[in-house]
Amino acid sequence: MEFDTVLSLRKSVRSYTEEPVSEEDIRALIHAAQESSVGHHNDKGYALVVVRDPSVLKRISTEGGEKAGKPHMIYEAPLLILICRTKDVMENLEGFDAGIIAEHIHLKASDLGLSSVILFGFIRLLGKDADYLKMLKLPEGVTPLLAVAVGHSQLSGKARKEDRHFAVIER
Template sequence: MDAIKCIYSRVSTRDFNTREVSDEDVNDIVRAAMAAPVGMGRYTLKRITVMKNEEFLEKVTAACPQDPARRSSPFYGAKTVIIVSAETKETPDIEYADAACMVYAMALAARAKGIASVYLWGFLPAVRADKELLSALRLPEGYTPLSALAVGYTDEPLKEFDRPRHEIAVDTID
């Protein structure tokens, strides 16, 4: 699949099956985050946590407010959740943008490998608010979890698209 088709074919998955992503594939996906643009090149102030601990995922699920739209879990059954954290004291707005770039790079890498994903944000306030959950991430002092990507597989093969699935208004100023 070429790069443009890969970009068009990335979709959010919200019904993962029980198949786990191999360590090798997780490693390739994580490395894509290291190719993302990051404000002022502050790569050393980022942290990536590959979370596969079922107990942690269950505790987070229990700590999240019940939302019928999220069905059973904020992770939709995914067994692997990759969390991007950053040191946020100086430039918190940039750190959020950095995290988004890193997560998106990982989502594209996953799609290129035929691996499903979904960008996750909704569960993070529950983690940030709970000392035990936060400490399970083993982040350095001053780091905050900012965004995440759940990865896994679906029963239905992922579809390929030749064009964007969403529309955004575009103004060209000549």
């Protein structure tokens, strides 16, 4: 797909069908993440966790409902990619790096005709002691910074309604 078309189709989708994301598309999303820029070449500061297990995805929704009264924080998406820090992360860079990695996945999803949304809310609300994390049994020191939910949209793939309106200051 033309890069400008990928950008114009990029949008946050919060309503998914039950259709799973194919293995081939998952590999393409991970490959796109692996093409990210990352501060100080610190590849070992991050790990990607691919979550397809319906019981883990369900647990996140249930915990969101129980702990925060928000049972739809991952919008019933069939796939979640967690961008995690490891014990080797550089803390002053982790937010930037995670955002860049997430955007690579989000844009690649657009390129593949998939839908996605970057998510921080459930990670912040459920915290480090969340049950879904216990179910994932991640290696020591590996904790989520940001996530991208991916799937097939319930709506047709129209372009985004509007662009951002950032102030642009020129000198």
